[in-house]
Amino acid sequence: MMNCMVLGVLAGLLLSTAAHAESVSVAVAANFTKVAEELAPLFKAETGHDVTYSFGATGQLYTQITQGAPFEVFLAADDVRPTQAVTEGFGVGGSVFTYAIGALALYSTSIDMADGKAVLEAGAFDKIAIADPATAPYGQAATETIAALGLTDAVTPKLVTGENITQTLQFVESGNAELGFVAASQVAGKSGVWIVPANLFEPIRQDAVLLKTGEGNPAATAYVDFLRSDAAVVVIEAAGYLVE
Incomplete structure (x- = not known):
C-alpha cells in the first residue's frame, strides 16, 4: 500500500511539472549557435522548459523583431540593439544584460x-x-x-x-x-x-533582452535567468567568451 502511495505522489509530481512546462522562442546571433545548442538540454534539465532557436545576423533578427516575429528573448552580438529594443518598445525595461564578450x-x-x-x-x-x-x-x-x-x-x-x-x-x-x-x-x-x-576593434559586448512578447511566459523569464546561472557561464566561458 505504501509503495502505491509513493508511486502515486511521484506520478502526480511528474504530471504537475509537465503541466507547467512551457516553451520559449529565442532569437540568437549566429556566432552563438553552438553554445546555444549546448545550453538547450541544460536549460531543459534545470527548468523543465523547452527552447526553440532562430539563428541569424543580429541586425536581421532585430528587423524581424520590429516586424512582429514571435521571438520572446533576443541574444544579440552587440550591446546596441537590445537597448534599442527597449527604447523602441519591443524589449522589457531593466532586462538588458551582457551575457558574453x-x-x-x-x-x-x-x-x-x-x-x-x-x-x-x-x-x-x-x-x-x-x-x-x-x-x-x-x-x-x-x-x-x-x-x-x-x-x-x-x-x-x-x-x-x-x-x-x-x-x-x-x-x-x-x-x-x-x-x-x-x-x-x-x-x-x-x-x-x-x-x-x-x-x-571595439569590444564585442553581446547583450540579451527579454522581449515584451515573452514577458508573461515563465519559460522566457526562466531562460533569461538561466543565462546568468553558473551552469550556463561554464559553457559560455569554455567556448572562448568572457563573462563579467
Missing part, C-alpha cells in the same frame, strides 16, 4: 596563421571573408581591424561578404575564400587560427 579570429584552412597580421600585410590571397558589417557585429569588428592595420584600401577589393558569421565560416571552409574573420568561438580547437588583438 566575444573574441575575433582570423581563420584559414590553407594558410599558416601563426602571424595573422603579417598574412594580412603580405596580401598573398585572392579572397578574404567577413560577415556583413551592416548587420553582423563581428563583421563590423573585422572592418575595424582592417582599418586599424591601415589595410582598408588593399583588402577591400578582396572581400567576400557573408550574410552572417556562420556563412562567413562556410566560405572559408569551402575554399571560396582563403581566409576570413570569424568568431573565435566558432574555431576553438582548430588550427589555422589567429586571435585578433582586442585593441584593434
Whole structure:
C-alpha cells in the first residue's frame, strides 16, 4: 500500500511539472549557435522548459523583431540593439544584460596563421571573408581591424561578404575564400587560427533582452535567468567568451 502511495505522489509530481512546462522562442546571433545548442538540454534539465532557436545576423533578427516575429528573448552580438529594443518598445525595461564578450579570429584552412597580421600585410590571397558589417557585429569588428592595420584600401577589393558569421565560416571552409574573420568561438580547437588583438576593434559586448512578447511566459523569464546561472557561464566561458 505504501509503495502505491509513493508511486502515486511521484506520478502526480511528474504530471504537475509537465503541466507547467512551457516553451520559449529565442532569437540568437549566429556566432552563438553552438553554445546555444549546448545550453538547450541544460536549460531543459534545470527548468523543465523547452527552447526553440532562430539563428541569424543580429541586425536581421532585430528587423524581424520590429516586424512582429514571435521571438520572446533576443541574444544579440552587440550591446546596441537590445537597448534599442527597449527604447523602441519591443524589449522589457531593466532586462538588458551582457551575457558574453566575444573574441575575433582570423581563420584559414590553407594558410599558416601563426602571424595573422603579417598574412594580412603580405596580401598573398585572392579572397578574404567577413560577415556583413551592416548587420553582423563581428563583421563590423573585422572592418575595424582592417582599418586599424591601415589595410582598408588593399583588402577591400578582396572581400567576400557573408550574410552572417556562420556563412562567413562556410566560405572559408569551402575554399571560396582563403581566409576570413570569424568568431573565435566558432574555431576553438582548430588550427589555422589567429586571435585578433582586442585593441584593434571595439569590444564585442553581446547583450540579451527579454522581449515584451515573452514577458508573461515563465519559460522566457526562466531562460533569461538561466543565462546568468553558473551552469550556463561554464559553457559560455569554455567556448572562448568572457563573462563579467
